[in-house]
Amino acid sequence: MTKGLQLELRNSFRKTFSTACERKRRMEKPRKKFTGFIDDAVAAANKMDRDELLFSYKGILYPVTLCSPEVFRAMESLEARSDDIILAAYPKSGTNWLAQILNDLVAIFEKKTQNKESSGNDEELEEFPYLEIGDTGKYERMNKLPSRRIMITHLLPENLPRSVFKNKAKILLLIRNPKDLVTSFYHFTNGIATLPSYETWDDFFVAFMTKKMPWGCYFEYLSKWNKYAADENVMPMTYEELKENPVLGVKSIAAFFGISLTEEELQTVVERSSFQSMKKNSEKTHGAYANVFFRKGAISDWKNLFSEDQNEKMDKAFEEHIRGTKLGTMLKYDVYCKA
Ligand code: A3P
16 A cells, blocks of 8 residues: 555544544533523523613623623633634624524535534534623633634624634624614513513613613614724624525625525525524424514514604614714615604
């Protein structure tokens, strides 16, 4: 046997062996369903009073049943990679929708490049996909996970681990028009025990406009992320543009993360991520809270809630904080937020 052939055989054995080990490791590791995490958090929240549900960290509120200062501190040890796939989105921007698209894209990528099954499986997780939710050991475990990792976050850019920007991880930044977002947040907040509920829409609106929301004020979120919106490693996208042209949206997301798609794969990703498909599958993916996560999935539902006065207040806040910025222009406020 020639030296070249010996080397080739050895490499091929190593590859097969390490893929088999990887599969075995994945199978042996205790896995948990997304619904398991949500159910545990809701069960804990049900034992608490309304005013105990949120805590403040560095001036921002978070749900105690999902986040903790210890985990925030441990998160700094995450070593981000340039091939990581990060989804940054304020709550109710369509995070779960984009998570579905990214999971499918990574599954396609892994099948093609590594000839193995995807790790980005929404039903059985190695780690809860939200970066800031977990235990203090999560980041050390994540550092050992193979590429490509998907991480979802509602955090402000300044609260992400420094390695995310230092190592140029790619970030898909999802934003949604503020009127539909606050409408969605109102229904969500009253539909799940982990967040404080509100007796009326008017009360919720005041809380939203006066910075009492978990994960902080949406206008501040937009203006802080706007500083990164033109970065090479950040791709901003609106809920509305994806809704109006999902084929183009999925195509640009795949291109941004360097994932090639056949026409058939593209159609499959688009079809599987439609609101109808996701809602149909939601009892499996989101359990008891399926209807809370997948409510209407539409544009302009805010028109059913907003009063004239609330319209004026939101228009003024948008004017003051966001209009004229890159993200502000992308949101097409005059198209989606005017009666
Ligand atoms: P609505 O409450 O307006 O229906 P998040 O995932 O960030 O919590 O956002 C939830 C919002 O996204 C909800 O909005 C939900 O219905 C909507 N959504 C979820 N999946 C969607 C999809 N496939 N297409 C469009 N909207 C979707």
